[in-house]
Amino acid sequence: MSTSSSDQPEDGRIVLAGTPIGNLEDAPPRLRRALAEADVVAAEDTRRLHQLLAGLDVKLSGKAVAYHEHNEADRARELVDAAESGAQVVVVSDAGMPTVSDPGFRVVEEAALRGIQVSVIPGPSAALVALAGSGLPTDRFTFEGFLPRKAGERRERLHELVGERRTMVFYEAPHRIEATVQALAEAFGAERRAVLARELTKFYEEFRRGTLGALLEGVREVPPRGEIVMVVDGAPAAPPVRPETLVAAVEAAIAAGERLKEACATVAQGTNVSKRELYEAVLKARKG
Secondary structure, X not given: OOEOOOOOEOOOEEEEEOEOOOOHHHOOHHHHHHHHHOOEEEEOOHHHHHHHHHHHOOOOOOEEEXXXXXXXXXXXXXXXXXXXXXXXXXXXXXXXXXXXOOOOHHHHHHHHHHOOEEEEXXXXXXXXXXXXXXXXXXXXXXXXXXXXXXXXXXXXXXXXXXXXOOEEEEEEOHHHHHHHHHHHHHHHOOOOXXXXXXXXXXXXXXXEEEEHHHHHHHHHHOOOOOOEEEEEOOOOOOOOOOHHHHHHHHHHHHHOOOOHHHHHHHHHOOOOOOHHHHHHHHHHHHHX
């Protein structure tokens, strides 16, 4: 364990470390140093960790422990206990950034509750790599991770996103990609622009661009292999509503018992029309 000049343990901390998503040349010197100096390295799969260490020519001086979705809650407490005792605890996923569709959130949550320092070593992220290379708008986006495996739950989740204006980023496995692209096309329309990105940063990296309908045909003809990220264009802006088109709805609300101002406020909600504009449109329509 690292010590200070006074031979007392340094303050322990949790370090989230991003790891390469395919190309080991993406590993920064800071990652190598953190792995070499850590007292504890928590990894999704310790076998994958040792492969990474060998690829980076890094020798582990501390101990490696498994930290995955099945033991996440209990292991999080143990890791924070270690940091609380002065240990440098590094958390890695198999590839990419811990906590992003990978374990890590629980240990950060536990550390924050106890006031234990948390730091992050930035690293590659498949979601951001795919988004940057997609050619779709990047000024506003939403990361949706993996969609539910069951068809009904998947349709329900996508229904919630039908009106989403931001670019959407999804993760998917190759054996489910056809069903997922089909579900995306059914929910958002076959003409919605999208990009299928696979094997990012690796030798066979590929970006398939087109409409969801065209991508579905391509997936059926040539099934993609490897890890996949789907980037989907957001919903188009709805055409502006004119106040006069809402007058009938206001009159119906009044007939149902609402007062004029209340009805205007109710009907105008969620539109680009203000209740004042709608109020004036109703009075104008009544004057003929």
